[in-house]
Amino acid sequence: MTTSTHETEITADPDIPLVRITREFDAPPEKVFRAHTDPELVARWLGPRRHEMRVEHYDCRTGGSYRYLHVSDGNEFAFHGCFHEVRPSELIVQTFTFEGFPDDVALERLVFEDLGDGRTRLTSTSLVDSFEGRDAFLAGGMEDGVRQGYERLDELLAG
Amino acid sequence: MAADPLSRVFSALADPTRRDIVARLTVGDATVNELAEPYDVTVQAVSKHLKVLEDAGLVSRTREAQRRPVHLEAEVFDLMTKWIERYRRQAEERYRRLDDLLRTMPDDIEPTPPPPRTGAPR
Numbered sequence: 001m002t003t004s005t006h007e008t009e010i011t012a013d014p015d016i017p018l019v020r021i022t023r024e025f026d027a028p029p030e031k032v033f034r035a036h037t038d039p040e041l042v043a044r045w046l047g048p049r050r051h052e053m054r055v056e057h058y059d060c061r062t063g064g065s066y067r068y069l070h071v072s073d074g075n076e077f078a079f080h081g082c083f084h085e086v087r088p089s090e091l092i093v094q095t096f097t098f099e100g101f102p103d104d105v106a107l108e109r110l111v112f113e114d115l116g117d118g119r120t121r122l123t124s125t126s127l128v129d130s131f132e133g134r135d136a137f138l139a140g141g142m143e144d145g146v147r148q149g150y151e152r153l154d155e156l157l158a159g
Numbered sequence: 160m161a162a163d164p165l166s167r168v169f170s171a172l173a174d175p176t177r178r179d180i181v182a183r184l185t186v187g188d189a190t191v192n193e194l195a196e197p198y199d200v201t202v203q204a205v206s207k208h209l210k211v212l213e214d215a216g217l218v219s220r221t222r223e224a225q226r227r228p229v230h231l232e233a234e235v236f237d238l239m240t241k242w243i244e245r246y247r248r249q250a251e252e253r254y255r256r257l258d259d260l261l262r263t264m265p266d267d268i269e270p271t272p273p274p275p276r277t278g279a280p281r
Contacts, residue, residue, distance in 0.1 A: 005257075010243060012169040023254045025260040035260055045256035096270040131166055 017134035021124045028091040029112040034062065034119045036092060037112065043068075051077075062086045066094075081105075089114075096126070104133060164216065168239045171215035177208050184218060184231035200205065217279075 025032050034087045035041045039058035047053030051070040058066045060083055067080040081095040092110040106126045113121040128134050172178055180194055195205040195262050209229060212218045220227050 008247055008254055010247045010250065011173055012243075015198055019242060023249050023250070024255075025261060027264075031261055031266075032257075034264070035257055041260060041264075045253060045260050115223065 010140065012134065016127065017129065017131045018125055018127045021132060023122050024115065025120045025122065026118065028118045028122060029114045029120045032122060033089045033092075033112050037086070059083070060086055081108075104128070106133075165239070165242070167215040168217060168235070169243070171211050172239070172243075173215055174208070174211075177212055180205070180208060180212065181217060181231060183234065184229060185233070185236075188228035188230045190226050190228050 006024055006026075011020045011022075012018065013020070027057065035045065037058075037060035039055045039060075042058055043053050043055045046068075048072050051072040052123070054069045054071055056067040056069065058068065060066070062083060062085055064083040064086070065081065067078065069079070070077045078099040080097055080099065081094065083094045085091060085093040090112055092108075094108050094110075096106040096108050097104065106128045108127075109125045111123045115121055126134075172181070175196065183189060183194065190208065191202055191206055194209070209218060209220075209233065213220065217232055217239075218232050218259045219232055221230065
């Protein structure tokens with residue numbers, strides 16, 4: 001099974017509740033990093049397509065924090081976190097919380113890898129504290145949701 | 160091994176040989192020997208891969224027949240791939256917007272200033 005170099009790849013670790021996303025970009029690490037740290041640029045790509053993204057603050061430096069909202073049909077979904085370690089064009093370590101589940105937090109690590117020839121590989125890992133949390137994360141945005149997915153899976157595996 | 164079914168399926172499909180085996184089983188049932196043929200590995204190694212796929216609920220083997228052909232549990236496979244693929248597609252959509260943005264950014268961007276350290280020293 002082959003995919004083109006630009007296709008997003010997803011893996012989920014079987015032993016720890018982690019999701020890893022890998023993607024390559026035709027731009028040098030400085031640019032890709034800038035698109036992750038400049039609030040005006042972040043607002044232009046990070047939000048889901050059908051939602052308006054409203055950045056409240058986005059202070060991407062070691063010890064900084066962020067809060068942004070996705071607005072859709074009058075509903076607001078807010079997210080916030082802290083930037084734990086930010087190293088220009090190399091690394092961002094941050095936390096991520098969806099305010100609908102304020103007790104839950106994901107630890108995210110974004111590594112910007114210089115591939116030469118003005119290309120970058122971005123590897124983003126999200127670590128949560130339970131497999132249920134990880135699977136909810138993966139099922140996020142699915143119409144039928146993780147619970148129905150599990151119910152169907154249980155039925156299939158039982159059958 | 161992790162207990163939850165999604166992790167088992169993920170883990171089972173994380174291996175390229177196992178993904179290939181699954182892809183071949185979408186065409187039809189096959190015996191272990193048939194599945195082992197195109198690979199430079201032993202039948203035992205393929206059996207091990209099949210055991211992982213079986214534990215994840217992705218394939219089954221009939222007991223009665225001498226040949227014991229391997230059968231793909233297509234519904235489980237479809238559900239899991241749908242689940243994973245939907246998430247992957249969301250990430251891909253996001254990164255395509257980032258591709259577009261990167262194309263419009265000037266080449267001579269200012270290097271980001273070194274972040275000032277805040278908070279307690281380590």
